[in-house]
Amino acid sequence: MKALEVYCKEILEQGADGAKVVDPRSVITAEWVRMKCQYGCPGFGKSRCCPPHAPAPDLTRKVVDSYQKAILVHRRLPKREKTKFFNETIVKLEIEIFLDGYYKAWSMGSGPCRLCEECDPNTPCKHGLEARPSMEACGIDVFKTARDNGFPIEVLKTREEERDIFGLILVE
Numbered sequence: 001m002k003a004l005e006v007y008c009k010e011i012l013e014q015g016a017d018g019a020k021v022v023d024p025r026s027v028i029t030a031e032w033v034r035m036k037c038q039y040g041c042p043g044f045g046k047s048r049c050c051p052p053h054a055p056a057p058d059l060t061r062k063v064v065d066s067y068q069k070a071i072l073v074h075r076r077l078p079k080r081e082k083t084k085f086f087n088e089t090i091v092k093l094e095i096e097i098f099l100d101g102y103y104k105a106w107s108m109g110s111g112p113c114r115l116c117e118e119c120d121p122n123t124p125c126k127h128g129l130e131a132r133p134s135m136e137a138c139g140i141d142v143f144k145t146a147r148d149n150g151f152p153i154e155v156l157k158t159r160e161e162e163r164d165i166f167g168l169i170l171v172e
Contacts, residue, residue, distance in 0.1 A: 001101040004069060004171060007093060011073055014089055018074035022149050024067045024170065028141040029057045037137060041112075048121045049113035049133040057139025064170065067104065073167040074151045075110075079160045083111040090167035091130050102171050108135045110142075110165035135168055142166050 008019035037051045038044050045052060055063065064070075071093075075086050087109035094107035111134055113119065115127040125131050135142050146153040146166055153164040 004071060007071060007097055007169075010096075011071075011089065011093055015075065016073050016086075016089070017076045018151055020072055020149065022070050022072045024064045024070045026145065026148050027064050027070065027168065028144045028148070029061045029064070029139045030141045031057050031139065033057065033136055033139045033141055043112040045121065047113050047119040048125050049119075049131055050121075050137050053121050054133035054137035055139075060138040060140060063106075067170045067172060069171045071169040071171060072145070072149055072151070073169070074146070075165050075167075077163050077165055079162060082114060083109065083165055084114040086110060086165060086167065087114070087132065087134075088130070090169065091132055094132075094169050097169065097171060105169060105171050107132050107167060107169040108138055108140070109167045110134050110136075112137075135166060140168070 004021045008021065011019045034051050034057055043050050047053070073090060077083070077086070090107050090109050094105050098105040109132050113131050115131055135145070143153050146164070151164070151166070156163055
């Protein structure tokens, strides 16, 4: 199996601005994060990858704690650029890592799932192999997790600003 740093290098070559192997204990979960989705996001409840359908923070904590290593990926997005390509890249790397023998590999992206124009969360997912919830949908405090691992992230004041997005690949 490849060293995890090799995967970090690969995703940097694919356009990420940062990637590093992190201790999953540095991934911070909090109940308030889910409230930001419920009260503040127009996508709440409209996708299988968003709350209340995404894993709750307590389950996310248990899952994250069952891993010893993870890869945190950073991308600085120009204003209004969508997260779809970034999330697809995260899932492709997760699958590569899995096929290389890290059988527990699983990932979370950034923002709402954009694989379908409309999603009926009460029916099976049409993109079950590619769809993943975002870190924030699962109750991860992305700001604290990013900052504690040396990555930049700031609150946006307008939609015209560049923004920092993150993905997490739990590996082993």
